[in-house]
Amino acid sequence: MLVFKLLAAAAVAIGLVVAGGGLALAGLGQPTNWEFGLQQSASPVMDSITSFHTFLVYVITAITIFVLALLVIVVVRFNSKANPIPTRTTHNTWIELAWTLIPVVILVVLAVPSFRLLFFQLNTPVADMTIKATGKQWYWSYNYPDNGAFEFDSLMIQTKDLKPGQPRLLSVDNEMVVPVNKTVRVQTIGADVIHAFAVPSFGIKIDAIPGRLNETWFKATREGVYYGQCSELCGKDHAFMPITVRVVSEQAFNAWVEDAKKKFAVDVPAQPTNVAAAAQAVAN
Numbered sequence: 001m002l003v004f005k006l007l008a009a010a011a012v013a014i015g016l017v018v019a020g021g022g023l024a025l026a027g028l029g030q031p032t033n034w035e036f037g038l039q040q041s042a043s044p045v046m047d048s049i050t051s052f053h054t055f056l057v058y059v060i061t062a063i064t065i066f067v068l069a070l071l072v073i074v075v076v077r078f079n080s081k082a083n084p085i086p087t088r089t090t091h092n093t094w095i096e097l098a099w100t101l102i103p104v105v106i107l108v109v110l111a112v113p114s115f116r117l118l119f120f121q122l123n124t125p126v127a128d129m130t131i132k133a134t135g136k137q138w139y140w141s142y143n144y145p146d147n148g149a150f151e152f153d154s155l156m157i158q159t160k161d162l163k164p165g166q167p168r169l170l171s172v173d174n175e176m177v178v179p180v181n182k183t184v185r186v187q188t189i190g191a192d193v194i195h196a197f198a199v200p201s202f203g204i205k206i207d208a209i210p211g212r213l214n215e216t217w218f219k220a221t222r223e224g225v226y227y228g229q230c231s232e233l234c235g236k237d238h239a240f241m242p243i244t245v246r247v248v249s250e251q252a253f254n255a256w257v258e259d260a261k262k263k264f265a266v267d268v269p270a271q272p273t274n275v276a277a278a279a280q281a282v283a284n
Helices: 002-026 044-077 093-122 250-263 275-283
Strands: 129-136 139-143 151-154 176-179 183-190 195-199 204-208 214-219 224-230 242-248
Touching: 044 093, 044 214, 129 176, 129 195, 129 204, 176 250, 183 195, 183 204, 195 242, 204 214, 242 250
Parallel strands: 129 183, 176 242
Antiparallel strands: 129 139, 139 151, 183 214, 195 204, 195 224, 224 242
């Protein structure tokens, strides 16, 4: 009876972990209180990550229960009272083969979906638009090379300035805006030290390294506001450089772009219109 009670308790406890992913559905694009599952997915990559995570939890649960059952059997059947004359067995070929080959088979089974997921994450499809995210101490700057010559900084809103509905330590003054159901290529680079661009609901996390341009991608499948943070220890204000992505309809995005071109226009020096003017500019 004791064995069955212990196994039942273990199954219930681990089952709560398996079901924990469902509790994450309460928060869209941001962490929630008492959350111990993954944030709700909003991209095909995160859908795959969530599916693989759930599969792993079931595999780990089965292994844990099996090992616990073996331990309980050993404790109950082979203690000094139940077995006063210990066996002198020191070798069993079949058991040794089993505990060598079974873990290998399990690892191979896990490797196949793992490699498939890595390829899906790292193989950037043809993008509908590109955004360059530059990590700085300690905020992000965004550039939209496909949508006009504008760039803007995105700084965290201080607690005293938050409006209703804005989460603390995650809200920013200028959000990164993207259209829904469009493939977005994100190029990252660090302006000073190594940062990391991460948005859990999109399943993306990539380092922003000075002097090196990295890239990742996502395709947001639902409109809404999604939050992330710098995920590389980058200095004293590392915890205060959040990422806020607002996913909107294509029409709303086009309207935002037109407004952003005026609001965040990059000053470009006037170019000479003819050879004489160019020579005069060089002389000056």
